Amino acid sequence: MTPKPDDICPRPDRPVDGVSRPLASPICPSSVYRCESPEEAAALLAGATPGFVYSRDGHPNAAQLADRCAELHGAERATVTGSGMAALALAMLSQLQSGDHVIASSSLYGRSLRLFTLEAVRLGVTTSVVDSCDVAAVAANITDETRLVVVETISNPLLRVADIPALAEVAHRRGARLLVDNSFASPTVCRPLELGADLVMESITKIINGHSDVMLGWLGGRSETWSRVADLQSTWGFFASPWDCWLASRGISTLHLRAERASANALRVAEVLSGRSDLAAVSYPGLRSHLDHALAQRQFGSQFGNVVTFTLPGGTEAARRLIAAAAETIPFCPSLGELCTTLSHPESTSHRTLAADARAAQGITGGMIRLSVGIESVEEIVKNLGGAIDAAGTR
Numbered sequence: 001m002t003p004k005p006d007d008i009c010p011r012p013d014r015p016v017d018g019v020s021r022p023l024a025s026p027i028c029p030s031s032v033y034r035c036e037s038p039e040e041a042a043a044l045l046a047g048a049t050p051g052f053v054y055s056r057d058g059h060p061n062a063a064q065l066a067d068r069c070a071e072l073h074g075a076e077r078a079t080v081t082g083s084g085m086a087a088l089a090l091a092m093l094s095q096l097q098s099g100d101h102v103i104a105s106s107s108l109y110g111r112s113l114r115l116f117t118l119e120a121v122r123l124g125v126t127t128s129v130v131d132s133c134d135v136a137a138v139a140a141n142i143t144d145e146t147r148l149v150v151v152e153t154i155s156n157p158l159l160r161v162a163d164i165p166a167l168a169e170v171a172h173r174r175g176a177r178l179l180v181d182n183s184f185a186s187p188t189v190c191r192p193l194e195l196g197a198d199l200v201m202e203s204i205t206k207i208i209n210g211h212s213d214v215m216l217g218w219l220g221g222r223s224e225t226w227s228r229v230a231d232l233q234s235t236w237g238f239f240a241s242p243w244d245c246w247l248a249s250r251g252i253s254t255l256h257l258r259a260e261r262a263s264a265n266a267l268r269v270a271e272v273l274s275g276r277s278d279l280a281a282v283s284y285p286g287l288r289s290h291l292d293h294a295l296a297q298r299q300f301g302s303q304f305g306n307v308v309t310f311t312l313p314g315g316t317e318a319a320r321r322l323i324a325a326a327a328e329t330i331p332f333c334p335s336l337g338e339l340c341t342t343l344s345h346p347e348s349t350s351h352r353t354l355a356a357d358a359r360a361a362q363g364i365t366g367g368m369i370r371l372s373v374g375i376e377s378v379e380e381i382v383k384n385l386g387g388a389i390d391a392a393g394t395r
């Protein structure tokens with residue numbers, strides 16, 4: 001009897017004959033995997049046999065991406081999540097419980113600060129917000145209950161550099177762990193685990209994927225940090241789509257080339273901007289004038305990342321004019337790590353929810369522009385940026 005469409009359509013695909021192995025990884029969007037027997041299912045679910053059962057627990061594309069990033073970072077354990085924030089939330093949930101204390105750097109990304117000052121607190125954790133450039137202040141705020149110190153390798157938007165070995169030392173002395181958000185650096189610029197951090201996270205959304213078409217996060221760490229991670233990831237559903245992981249695996253394949261080019265471009269752009277007498281400030285860790293230049297050289301070597309921040313003395317009005325003047329060549333996009341050069345305006349985007357005096361205390365003014373330098377030719381970037389600044393005027 002001819003089978004009915006009702007029976008043909010739902011059928012799983014038959015394997016194609018032959019054993020050809022593709023060079024490029026296939027996408028495995030299957031939400032579930034077949035098990036040969038109850039024994040095999042039990043062994044897979046218990047993690048005793050390598051493989052996959054249900055995609056929320058893991059799938060090949062996430063495993064491949066997590067491993068590649070782990071290799072770049074020298075991480076013993078790693079996982080991929082649906083966004084950078086999901087990776088941070090997973091770190092928070094896996095390391096903290098009610099009654100614990102966490103120290104969060106005052107210059108963390110706004111959502112990260114909310115995670116540790118609102119969400120963690122809702123779960124019974126206490127949080128101290130401390131300037132992580134002041135290692136003595138971090139040490140002074142550590143208590144017997146402190147389990148975690150959270151900092152960013154390069155802070156937003158002033159691009160201050162965290163002294164990772166010193167922060168790890170003060171955390172470890174009191175039995176706490178150091179978690180580093182490395183999203184502004186990427187593993188090509190900094191490998192925090194090698195400098196003493198216990199956990200590191202990346203917003204893969206940024207330069208690791210680098211093509212503005214994926215939201216993903218990555219969390220890596222030492223084995224001893226990992227006992228609760230896999231279980232929590234599945235229970236809270238911090239899932240990463242196979243399609244996104246597959247795209248990001250393409251992105252990470254060229255990370256070293258893009259990051260090197262963008263870093264070199266950023267240094268040149270920072271030097272050119274520093275040569276202008278009509279800007280109030282230029283910040284880039286690769287500049288000798290940067291407060292943390294010596295530390296950046298020690299921790300990063302020859303690449304300092306692709307973000308440059310500069311300030312127009314004319315405040316918000318001057319920033320508005322520059323954004324309009326640059327629109328055709330340097331889009332206003334409040335993210336970073338894209339292929340092309342983009343700009344952002346911290347006052348109206350990343351730091352908009354801060355009270356004006358809190359922004360001022362961090363040194364953030366209306367005339368501040370954060371540039372994410374891309375991989376175009378540096379001549380083109382300098383021409384476009386210089387032309388837009390000249391056309392807009394800085395006062």
Ligand SMILES: Cc1ncc(COP(=O)(O)O)c(C=O)c1O
Pocket residue numbers: 083084085086109112152156181183184203204205206215216217335
């Ligand atoms: C430093 C930093 N950490 C974490 C995040 C969150 O990453 P995602 O947007 O992938 O959730 C961002 C996003 O802008 C960020 O800038």
